[in-house]
Amino acid sequence: MEFGFGAEDAAFRLEARAWLEERLIGGRFSGVAGRGGPGSEHVAAGERRAWEAELGRGGWIGIGWGDGSYGNRVAGLTQQVVWAEEYARVRAPGRYGHIGENLLAPTLLAYGSEEQRRRFLPPIARGEELWCQGYSEPGAGSDLASLRTAAERGADGRWRVTGQKVWTSLAHEADWCFVLARTEAGSRRHRGLSFLLVPMDQPGRIDVRPIRQLTGTSEFNEVFFEGALAADVVGEAGGGWTVAMGLLGFERGVSTLAQQVGFEEELRGVVAGAVESGAVADPVIAGDLVRMWGELRVMRWNALRTLGGAPDAVGGGAPSVAKLLWGGWHQRLGELALRVRGAGGAVGPRDWSAAAPYELDQQQRLFLFSRADTVYGGSDEIQRNIIAERVLGLPREA
Known part of the structure; x- marks a missing residue:
């Protein structure tokens, strides 16, 4: 297998390194360098959210999304590797936008409609909208197919989601959640599931409860849905298992x-x-x-x-x-x-x-x-x- 870096990659590395060092070594965001890693996701939350917008202004979010149709910079595979390495090398802050950029976006590119891509990808690329993942439940963690969160479609065409998710990273910060829910009554295992996009700003319908961990911090959360509304389903209704497994491959x-x-x-x-x-x-x-x-x-x-x-x-x-x-x-x-x-x-x-x-x-x-x-x-x-x-x-x- 040949996986080498050429002259274009070297130039890209210098550009990425200069941009990162300007902002993280003596720049506005020097105080959050090295902050926000595993076990310390709570650190400098406001500044790290501002950092997402800074990355967006620089065109550094979504560089692997393809042809640049959604406000993203175009970069090949080797350049994506270069960016990932340079980001880690300067101890840049832990990302708040990882779930939207690296999980949801590739899933929409593979399974979503063009309307959904144009609605959701540009705000992710600008660092404006943050996402969380609604998969695991009590009793349905590694055995995801046994999930019980359910959704019914109303007369207005929107889905109403009811159930509980757990270990939901950054749910307390997220604007949206992609939720795997059972949309066919009586279905079992991986059949009858749908991949829904749920806005988190629904007071009275969504309750986020932080889980205190061994480190004393609370990156993970329990999320309770009580008739939460969702208008978008990715892929076909009832075909969510294929979409959900495709997302795990992108992870x-x-x-x-x-x-x-x-x-x-x-x-x-x-x-x-x-x-x-x-x-x-x-x-x-x-x-x-x-x-x-x-x-x-x-x-x-x-x-x-x-x-x-x-x-x-x-x-x-x-x-x-x-x-x-x-x-x-x-x-x-x-x-x-x-x-x-x-x-x-x-x-x-x-x-x-x-x-x-x-x-x-x-x-x-x-x-x-x-x-x-x-x-x-x-x-x-x-x-x-x-x-x-x-x-x-x-x-x-x-």
Whole structure:
């Protein structure tokens, strides 16, 4: 597989780097550099929402959407990789617009109507409208097909959605939610589901309740729908399972490379901690650090191989392989981050005269948040079932 960067990519890298550094190193947004990652999505919320609009003004949202029909800049696959790498390299803020740009937009391009694309893609490209994902429910997380949220179509043609979603990232900030709901009464499993676009500003019809996590923050939410109105269905009514599964395939594309650059930054922090504490002299610790470095290289090569369309990398199993690789790796990194610090890793800085509890430091937050890496986005067990059944052709689980 040939995946190389040419002269155009090098010029694009310089442009992207200059734009990012101007705004994040001594610029207006210097205060949010490195803020808003996993476990700290609550940090600098207002400034990071303003950052989305700044990205939109620069034309940096939706660069992989195609021909530029929706206000987006046109960039090839290698340039999308360049942008993802440069964004992570300068420790740019965690994105509020990720779900709209990287999940909903490709789904509308593949399954939506042209009217829906022209309505929803330009505001995403401008950084104006934020989205959340209404998939998981109590009892229907990794087993999404057992969901119970239902929607009925009224005489006015609009759908009325009733039910509960859970683990909904950024629902407290989002303007819209794409919701997978059961629209055919009596249907079972993946049949009779529809992919609906629901505006979140419906007082009395939508209730968002933050979920407090181990880190003390609340990125995730429970969302209760009580007759919430939705006018748009993506694809055909009753055909939402195909749309929903297509979206999950888009979830692990170019953005995984940016994620890995962020992982590399975290690994450097763990190595620095091992040197500072003297733990690097322990041959077991040193071996684990080298192993983590090697596995991160493997993840990058696998992602490039998948993006490059290698024959053995495409198909239903590639996203599951990627999730298994990074979920377990990141969780082990969190464990190693505390091991290199010894008993002191369990205690954080605090002004004991203050009433508020101390803030977790970066590595403590990494450890606690990464406990969920092998669960959210589809548990490891579900990923292995997908590989076994769809790729290896093994018998389906009873």
